[in-house]
Amino acid sequence: MLCVPTGGGSRLRLSLPFSSGFEKMIHSLFLINCSGDIFLEKHWKSVVSQSVCDYFFEAQEKAADVENVPPVISTPHHYLISIYRDKLFFVSVIQTEVPPLFVIEFLHRVADTFQDYFGECSEAAIKDNVVIVYELLEEMLDNGFPLATESNILKELIKPPTILRSVVNSITGSSNVGDTLPTGQLSNIPWRRAGVKYTNNEAYFDVVEEIDAIIDKSGSTVFAEIQGVIDACIKLSGMPDLSLSFMNPRLLDDVSFHPCIRFKRWESERVLSFIPPDGNFRLISYRVSSQNLVAIPVYVKHSISFKENSSCGRFDITIGPKQNMGKTIEGITVTVHMPKVVLNMNLTPTQGSYTFDPVTKVLTWDVGKITPQKLPSLKGLVNLQSGAPKPEENPSLNIQFKIQQLAISGLKVNRLDMYGEKYKPFKGVKYVTKAGKFQVRT
């Protein structure tokens, strides 16, 4: 039983020096493209003039590169907290003290939702769907507070545009708005709808691991870490209660959980026990950072040199498999930011294709996959601006790759059991390893 302080509770006024919390969370949102056009704005309280963005543009100018605009900017009357996603800035206007991580997370959630709805989070997609964008923003935030942000709840409120649906809509004149309310709140479990029914009952898990690493000149590892997630796609009828166990749960020492997971059970038995949300969701994310556990699947042999007092240099890199556990490494791309004095590059790849952008000085080599019999290499000459001093430092190589059917940490799902329902579901686990921020210094 709650006891209600009467008369607004002024008797119990706080003397603690806390600022007044979350009052007026997000005032307004501006979407700005790379060339500095504000192409969408939304205000949840009073209208804030676009001129507030001038402070943002000022910071952008100062930062030289768009990537370097600081995420928190203060102006005389507001704070601007922004994120940079897919070449767009989401700039939120805040009026009082807020937890910065909260706002940043929320802005990312908005961007994620656009991505989810329109397939891409681009200026064109947002402009094409401007009406849905407004509907979404209206449901996601009221009076400046986050409301419905779960993708499956939102999709019941506002149907995403699909080509098929827009054709059907234009014929039948029906709308892309759900006519019924989301049922989420009718069930006892807030993250699961009641009365879910499927003809095929399926539960799929994707174990996705990304390797972040810095490899030094000599090929030894300066720093390496695995960031892993388990994403689930659950289409099960009724109220299934699942438990997922691993062959080697000790690997996971630093884990964050979806709210559905019973934390105590994990602590005592190292089993993930949960009633899943319906549809797609992220079950856990984890990190493996102990140096000796992180295998480095590729190596790069490189020789990049610039001669003193000459207008050319040599460039030669070769990629090969290292600890790849016998799997094929595919989807390899190498990106190199060459020094400013490089005018052009004249290279020959043994496989794949390369491009060099003389304006941004970015070299991109699309390699494809590695066949151990013939290692891919890229070599040739670099043309330098004549008369300029030779670059102090060799560039770093950023490498992207993908390995199917392998979780590089060695994590393996043991079994999935279901309780509470009678039917027998289809189950599946897929593994994939990718490069995260994978950098080789030369």
Add this chain to the structure above:
Amino acid sequence: MPYLGSEDVVKELKKALCNPHIQADRLRYRSVIQRVIRHMTQGVDMSGVFMEMVKASATVDIVQKKLVYLYMCTYAPLKPDLALLAINTLCKDCSDPNPMVRGLALRSMCSLRMPGVQEYIQQPILNGLRDKASYVRRVAVLGCAKMHNLHGDSEVDGALVNELYSLLRDQDPIVVVNCLRSLEEILKQEGGVVINKPIAHHLLNRMSKLDQWGQAEVLNFLLRYQPRSEEELFDILNLLDSFLKSSSPGVVMGATKLFLILAKKFPHVQTDVLMQVKGPLLAACSSESRELCFAALCHVRQILHSLPGHFSSHYKKFFCSYSEPHYIKLQKVEVLCELVNDENVQQVLEELRGYCTDVSADFAQAAILAIGGIARTYTDQCMQILTELLGLRQEHITTVVVQTFRDLAWLCPQCTEAVCQALPGCEENIQDSEGKQALIWLLGVHGKRIPNAPYVLEDFIENVKSETFPAVKMELLTAVLRLFLSRPAECQDMLGRLLHYCIEEEKDMAVRDRGLFYYRLLLAGISEAKQILCSPESDPSLRLLEDQAERPVNSWALDFNTLVPVYGKARWATIAKCQGVEHHGPELPNTAAFPTSGSLIPEENKERVQELPDSGALMLIPNHQLTAECFEKTWLSLKVAHQQVFPWQGAVHPDTLQMALQVVNIQTIAMSRAGTQPWKAYLSAQDDTGCLFLTELLLEPANLQMQISVKQSEARTETLKSFISVLETVIGTIGDIKS
């Protein structure tokens, strides 16, 4: 926004909206409305079709309704008289059988933002609070706050507030959170929503049912609750445990802050919590989102203030990768600088060495400054790196290296020799004012150990006419005069030329005055000039101030998970003050306005101060002297005998304080410059029995208090008490003068 032909567009759309054929065709009607909205979002003034849009709201098509509501909310403040017509439709929709329509209508009505709408929305809101659909209740609860704002924040409707408090028990978790949000806004004047024991425990039990946003906000509201007993406290902490492992960094940070605040009397619990969130914080530091990464790094730095070794074993996580944005790299360098220890110093320095040649000059300079900072503890390794960097002969590198040399020579006298050896040749690669000043200062003060110092300075004198920075000329004057005092034969001639130039030709008054002053000083005699110019060459005692002793967790717990760690406390205070958020914010240091001549302490106060030493059994001996090294050694070897906090407002005027303390025979060993935050001072005194009193004053203007810690060489409570009371009087008096 200027938009060509916008009038034509409005006219055309108006015609289309009125066209009965279009109105009959649902699809065409809707597409016209969509065009109106599209133009509206592009900034075209569409208020001309308001009337037609109001008519369009009477439809069963829910998409069309949404669009029209959106339009009305935007233009209602411009057309209040017409908007009243729309209210009829909205009111009707508030009792529609479809809960979605009810919620939508209510939300739009509350967002109309026009005067006079209050009387129409009150009833629908009250009905909405009791609606059976939670979707409508959510909207209605927030509507209460909007209605309150429309009323102009004047009086609080007690009945409504009670209704909201009782809705905290609602089935729907979002209704609960919205109630808190709404109450917070309505009760702003009275300090916000009140969290008493039943509410606190109710919220704690509902926590697991909330979404991440709700959890983060509830955690913030719970900060206001103070458990009655230790048992209750630990029960709460147990309930909160699992939120430290949440997948949302916002929730993790919120939970951490609540832990830190609740456990403020249990330092071991605080340390334990910080251990537990180490993983999630590090994860956030390497998050895909660069912005999260940045915010997390700022918090890591804050934790390092209290637990210096906390992240040392993970130092490699803070190595910069090439593709990261600038602001993250700069934060990482700062963090690296703070977690250096004997084991990792080699690796960290190698890494930082790599950054020094980065393409971005700013980043390279930050890395050099970081090495300079580490050099205060690991001198030899750093000096070697810095000297090597000079060999690159890059302008932006050389200037920063020379500046770090200057700071090092001042703070760590043992570096001086190495600095002097490295300097020759630098002058060729320095162009900016800061770098030149640093170089000239070094040549002046340590010129006797640098063989070619006079020649370098002579070059500067040759080019003084084309020198653009007056500050450089001033520095040059002082340096040449200093060098003249130690190497007269080599410098006499050029000093003459420089003085001649400054007095006869220089246009800048300050430089000319300085020249004249030195000229007259020399006329007064060499020994006088020596007395004035040959000040100490280094001041290691400053390091004592710079070495931030481990600050207690409680000193920043309140700032955790706010914008303070992002900006730094001092800057935050300034920003917050400008924005009027923090009304009682600290006064900014006002160094210029204080009178520097005449009696600093009014007569009556002086007496009060002087009288006191006799009143106790304590007799502080005058002319007690203690060197900074001696003080540091004794200070570190003793335990704090007494700690106390005095109220204090505004900034400190070090000179005043020092003089006042002198009056009662307390010697000042070291103190921060005026305006530094936190401001610190170290004092020492000795009584007639030989007992030493060492004192630290710590002022954090934001807290409006001065913290004193006293250490005593012999444990005697009686004299300690008297000493404290003397100190109290002095500090009290100084405080009085200022306010």
